[in-house]
Amino acid sequence: MASLDELFSAARAVQQRAYAPYSRFRVGAAIATSDGRIFSGCNVENAAYPVGSCAEAGAxxxxxxxxxxxxAAILVMGEGEHLVTPCGGCRQRIREFAAPDTPIHVAGPEGIRKSFTLEALLPYSFGPDNLGPR
Known part of the structure; x- marks a missing residue:
């Protein structure tokens, strides 16, 4: 699996490319898969606010x-002093592809601020297993 440093670097790089002309709040996300591949995404705003997309959704x-x-793991990087955890919709999006014990790392420009499991951020979640075998 990819290291935290690799996830941090990928999230930081893509955060700089975020399209946030309205909020000026750039977010980057990087996902690691179990085979070590990293996928990243940034927030993309739109003048019609509900049409934008989150960094996690892009990743x-x-x-x-x-x-x-x-x-296998995800790192979300935001700006400012507060934790920038995934929004409710993104927590559910992550749940579609992650186990309850999947680590979600929250970072700022200085490094990792806090780590959670998906279960801690989205307890008693509804996921693919609730729908039975596919």
């Missing part, structure tokens, strides 16, 4: 487009 889309379907 998940890149992962799926490459044929991967399992998140």
């Amino acid at each position: 998940i889309s890149a992962m799926v487009a490459a044929g991967e379907h399992r998140i």
Whole structure:
């Protein structure tokens, strides 16, 4: 699996490319798969606010487009002093491709600020296993 340093570097690089002309709040996300591949995404705002997309959603889309379907770890990097954890919608998106014990690392420019499991951020979640075998 990719190292935290690799995830941090990937999230930092893509965060700089975020399209955030309205909020000026850039977010980057990097996903590691179990085979060590890294996929990243940044937030993309839109003048019609609900049409924008989150960094985590972009990283998940890149992962799926490459044929991967399992998140081994994710790192989300935001600006400012507060923790920038995935929003509720992104927590559910992550749940689609991650196990409850998947680590979610939250970072700022200085490094990792806090680490969680998906279960801690989205307890008693609804996921693919609730729908039975596919």
